[in-house]
Amino acid sequence: SQQGEEDPQALSIQEGENATMNCSYKTSINNLQWYRQNSGRGLVHLILIRSNEREKHSGRLRVTLDTSKKSSSLLITASRAADTASYFCATDARGNTGKLIFGQGTTLQVKP
Amino acid sequence: DAGVIQSPRHEVTEMGQEVTLRCKPISGHNSLFWYRQTMMRGLELLIYFNNNVPIDDSGMPEDRFSAKMPNASFSTLKIQPSEPRDSAVYFCASSFQAHNYGYTFGSGTRLTVV
Numbered sequence: 001s002q003q004g005e006e007d008p009q010a011l012s013i014q015e016g017e018n019a020t021m022n023c024s025y026k027t028s029i030n031n032l033q034w035y036r037q038n039s040g041r042g043l044v045h046l047i048l049i050r051s052n053e054r055e056k057h058s059g060r061l062r063v064t065l066d067t068s069k070k071s072s073s074l075l076i077t078a079s080r081a082a083d084t085a086s087y088f089c090a091t092d093a094r095g096n097t098g099k100l101i102f103g104q105g106t107t108l109q110v111k112p
Numbered sequence: 113d114a115g116v117i118q119s120p121r122h123e124v125t126e127m128g129q130e131v132t133l134r135c136k137p138i139s140g141h142n143s144l145f146w147y148r149q150t151m152m153r154g155l156e157l158l159i160y161f162n163n164n165v166p167i168d169d170s171g172m173p174e175d176r177f178s179a180k181m182p183n184a185s186f187s188t189l190k191i192q193p194s195e196p197r198d199s200a201v202y203f204c205a206s207s208f209q210a211h212n213y214g215y216t217f218g219s220g221t222r223l224t225v226v
Contacts, residue, residue, distance in 0.1 A: 033214050042116075042203055043155075045214030088155070098143055098211045099168060102155040 005103055006089060012109045019076040021106040023089030024069075030092045032065060033100065034074050037086045046074075046087075051094075081112045118204050118218035125225055130192040133221045136185055137206030145215065146179055146189050147203040155203075161187065194225045 007022045025032070031050045035043040049056045049065045049072065056063045062075040076083055086107045090100040117136040125131050137144050145160040159169040161181045169179070176195070181187040191198055201222050205215040 030211055035214075035217075042217035042219045043205075043215070045216065048212075048214050092211065098162070098207070098209075099145065099157055099160050100215065101157065102147075104154045 006087070006106045008106060009104070010107045010109075012111065013079055015079060015081055015110055015112050017079055017110075019079050019083070019108055019110070021074045021087050021089075021108070023072045023074070023103055025072075025089075025091045025103075026070065027091075028094040029067070030094050030096075032063075032072050033090045033092070034061075034063060034072075035088045035090060035102075037088065037105070039085075043088065076108075079108075079110045081110050084108060084110045116204055116206050116216050116218035118202075118221050120221060121219065123221060123223045125194055125223070127195055127225055128193045129225075130190065131194045131198075131223060131225075133189040133202050133204075133223070135187045135189070135204030135218060137187070137204070138208075138216055139185065141206035141208045141216070142184075143207045143209075144181060144187050145205045145207070146187070147205065148200045149203060149220070150200045158189070191223075194223075196225045199223055199225050 005024050013019055029051050031048050033048045034046045036046055037043045047058050047063050049063050060077045065072045086105040088102050088105045090102045119134045143162050146158040148156045158171045159179045164181045179189045201220045203217050203220045205217045207215045
C-alpha cells in the first residue's frame with residue numbers, strides 16, 4: 001500500500017513562478033525524502049528531512065515537515081523549464097529497516 | 113562512480129519466456145532495492161537486501177519472481193514464466209545506511225511481455 005499521497009497530481013506553471021507540492025502519509029516516520037523523475041529516467045534524490053526537523057533547504061528547494069499533521073511540502077522557487085518532471089515523496093516508516101514507500105507523485109510542467 | 117548500472121535498458125519478450133534483469137550497485141553501498149513502476153500502481157517495492165541478505169520480499173508478486181544477490185556488486189531479478197501483466201519499468205536502487213541517506217537509482221529496465 002502507498003504510504004505517501006501527493007497533492008496535486010499535476011501542476012502547470014510559468015517559468016519564474018514558485019511550485020508547491022504536498023505529501024501526506026499515514027504512519028510514524030524516521031524520515032521523509034523527495035525525489036525527481038524526468039521522463040524515461042530513474043529517480044534522483046533531492047532532499048531528506050528527519051522526523052525531528054521542521055524545515056530544510058537545498059538551493060531553490062525548501063522542504064517542510066509537520067509530523068503532527070503527517071504532512072510535508074516541497075517548494076521550488078523561481079522555477080525553470082528544466083524543473084519539468086515528476087516529484088515523489090517517500091517515507092521511511094518507523095520500525096522499518098530503511099525501506100522507502102513512494103507516493104504516486106506530482107507531475108510538474110514549467111512553461112518557458 | 114558510474115552510478116547504479118542496470119541491464120538491459122529495454123527487454124521485449126514473449127509470454128512464457130524467462131527474463132533476467134541485472135543490477136550493479138554503487139561500490140560501498142550496503143543496501144539494494146528492486147522496484148517496479150507502472151502507471152496504474154506507481155512505484156512498488158519488490159524486495160530489498162541488506163549486506164547481500166534478503167530482508168523483505170513481501171512485495172514480490174508471486175512465485176514467478178525471484179531475486180538474488182550473490183555478492184555485494186551484483187543482483188538479479190528473474191521472472192519465470194513471464195506474463196503480459198509483468199510489463200513495467202523495473203528499477204534497482206542502492207544506498208549506504210538507508211536510514212540516513214537517500215537512494216541512488218539506476219536508469220531502469222523497460223520490460224514488455226507480448
